[in-house]
Amino acid sequence: xxxxxxxxxxxxxxxxxxxxxxxxxxxxxxxxxxxxxxxxxxxxxxxxxxxxxxxxxxxxxxxxxxxxxxxxxxxxxxxxxxxxxxxxxxxxxxxxxxxxxxxxxxxxxxxxxxxxxxxxxxxxxxxxxxxxxxxxxxxxxxxxxxxxxxxxxxxxxxxxxxxxxxxxxxx
Numbered sequence: 001x002x003x004x005x006x007x008x009x010x011x012x013x014x015x016x017x018x019x020x021x022x023x024x025x026x027x028x029x030x031x032x033x034x035x036x037x038x039x040x041x042x043x044x045x046x047x048x049x050x051x052x053x054x055x056x057x058x059x060x061x062x063x064x065x066x067x068x069x070x071x072x073x074x075x076x077x078x079x080x081x082x083x084x085x086x087x088x089x090x091x092x093x094x095x096x097x098x099x100x101x102x103x104x105x106x107x108x109x110x111x112x113x114x115x116x117x118x119x120x121x122x123x124x125x126x127x128x129x130x131x132x133x134x135x136x137x138x139x140x141x142x143x144x145x146x147x148x149x150x151x152x153x154x155x156x157x158x159x160x161x162x163x164x165x166x167x168x169x170x171x
Contacts (some may be wrong), residue, residue, distance in 0.1 A: 046097030072109025
């Protein structure tokens, strides 16, 4: 949803299905940008990232991976550079297929599901619930702003702004 918002804002070229995902080109923060939405299972999404990175000659350190994060409350954003996958199967796959975890992540807090641990898969793969609709719209807008900020000033400076932003519930 964040990548779709970035595409809309940048008036990106038409999406093309290739490399195991949907790909488009655009300009964000004055930089030619490749946007990718992997279309295979999350636990093999690294394949598409690796293929697109190789084709467009994008180094891992130049990647920004936007992903959901159940360990952050709904609406919280966090920029992180490098590190482990913290149990996120998509990030695990990207790390394995690139051979490194040295890429920027924009972690988008979706919170933990109420109840049993087994509900996590449905929580992260399903649509936002009715009670989350308004907050999810804000999250998507602010995450797109976060990507633009990373591209404008780099991940280190973006961390200072994005990671300290208050969620709607805290404001």
